Amino acid sequence: MRIAHHPGAVTGLHLIADASLAPATLEQAAPTLVRGGLPLVKGGAGARAPARELVLFDGRLGPAHAELLQKDPPSLLLATREPGGTPSAWEVRVLGSLVRGEPLLPPSAPVAKLWLERVVDIKCASSEAIALVEASKGSRSAANLAAEVMHELAANALLDAPVDASGTPLYAHRRESVQAVAPEHVCQVSMAVGEGGIYLEAVDLFGRLTPGPLARAVGSLGGRMQVNASGGGAGLGMRRIVEACELIAVRVVPGKETRMLGVVGFGEARRRAALPKSLLYFKSE
Secondary structure (H helix, E strand, O other), X not given: OOOOOOOOOOOOEEEXXXXXXXXXHHHXXXXXXXXXXXXXXXXXXXXXXXXXXXXXXXXXXXXXXXXXXXXXXXXXEEEOOOOOOOOOHHHHHHHHHHHXXXXXXXXXXXXXXXXXXXXXXXXXXXXXXXXXXXXXXXXXXXXXXXXXXXXXXXXXXXXXXXXXXXXXXXXXXXXXXXXXXXHHHOEEEEEEEEOOXXXXXXEEOOOOOOOHHHHHHHHOOOOOOOOOOOOOOOOHHHHHHHHHOOEEEEEEEOOOEEEEEEXXXXXXXXXXXXXXXXXXXXXXX
């Protein structure tokens, strides 16, 4: 079984800055974005479909950003984490790859890939993430966070994504009793080290992830997460992913594939939830 990438027409991006940034930030950031091959447009004029909003912000995610994720199409939230108030080159690369349907992992880095079929395979993937961080001289706290993020990504892809022909979840509501999924429901996880930290990716073959779980996780930041069991889980795992990662990128090809990437930095974990983050959700048309 092979998981394919889905290149297609590049979507226009309407660049705006939120209230956390000065208007001049757009002029400062535009060259970095253009060098990254991003198709910037002015308000989508003349486009066949409305341009997607690319929102530059200081990277401090909060409840107000949940509304941007619920727009149609969802806004792409790109942090300006560099000292000059511009996005990092590595995040711009991920964003460009996301909208062009290209691989999200660092292009020149060795990539470890695993197919998951059994629930115990999730633990194996988490252990691989720990080993990769440690081999790269990352902190112990970063290794633990990488393992946690890998566990959540893998569990979502292996157990929450599969549905039957009527759209009913096959495993999500009985996680505790499932030992393995059917061969046609396997998922793939990949990991690599690059600029920004360790890149952790999970890919399922169903393409069902909506912006809703991410929006709820972002909306809960700074407070208690409200349990939502509609998808078979409590939604707490998505909140942990958001808090732990420097960047989250999701590409959904409806009915075919969900590809979710989390990048965990190698620094210490203290106050990580408050550090700058980019959150990029992109559904292929």
